[in-house]
Amino acid sequence: MRFILTADLHISTAEKDYSLAVLNEIVGVCARERCEALFLAGDVFDSRADVEALRGAFRAGIENLPPDCAVFFLPGNHEELRAGPGGAESLDRFDFGRARLLTEKPFSFGSPDPQTELLAIPFQRDYSGYRAWKAPPKRKPLRIVLAHGTVPGLAYTGPDEEEPGGILDADLFTWLKADLAALGHLHGGFSVRQGDTLIAYPGSARVWREGEKGKRRVLLGVTEASSVTLREIPLERAGEYRVVPVYAAPDGSLRVPRETAGFSPADWLSLEVSGLVEDERVAVQALERLQGDLKEKYRKVTVRTEGFSVLGGVSTHPLALRFIKKWEEGAASLGAEDPEAYNLARLRGLGVIKEILESRR
Ligand SMILES: [Mn+2]
Incomplete structure (x- = not known):
């Protein structure tokens, strides 16, 4: 069987065109790779309101999959988020078209192809009772466990997820005899072998939150008898989260030192x-103009101004001006070796100058 594993697409009305463009790209990848299955490991939608608003667009999107490609939609925590007043209708009451919704708790069981079993575990606050689940014994060469939650202790998983619960003990996969744990919830994406189980997170299919750096991707799985191999396929329409340093000169004018060539219109620039x-106000005005210009070219442009400090008289002070001049002379050579350290040196240097000048007042 050939399949695509993806997770955490977070389709939302707030970013409708963008999130649906990524869905379309995933559908295209399934066709190009001649996949027989598409596994959606939770948080397909950003909230219940987004389910209600965009399920039609979702249905239309997956309608373009090859006719023999089955779609498995496992609910994550976000499908239950911010449900309307009066409580949420069960997800089962919505029509997701070709997607087979896997809502049954604690798990449902099926067989996507004659050699493979699928044990699907929708998002739950607490999975700790898994040893008491009535899971059928493994009878086929390969078993995939599809789930949405955090497996702790495997890799650095980035900043804390927005909500507690959903902890999947790695032993759960051993207990359930999983060959592949196909997972959503952690946006970072990684895969690691633990005993007989390959534990794999494709990571978020699009840039959802500030700081989600690196290419977004899906995983292409190919099964053969009792083995499965995974390959990463990057998603171009998802763009990337890019940190763009901007230097403010003492007179408030701005300079963007890093070339933005190679950036994509789908990128989120910070x-x-x-x-x-x-005078900070002069710099902020220049920044707003720069942000406006960049917004014409990129999906999203946000700013962080914590690095500003203000010192009256600095724009004419020889020490500050000479320091910046020296720093800029070295930027091409020294700065290229370790840009982060070199940028930090600029900040620290200006901080020290500010201290010295203020102490003389
Ligand atoms: Mn999630």
């Missing part, structure tokens, strides 16, 4: 401004 300025 402008991180630093500098010691005469």
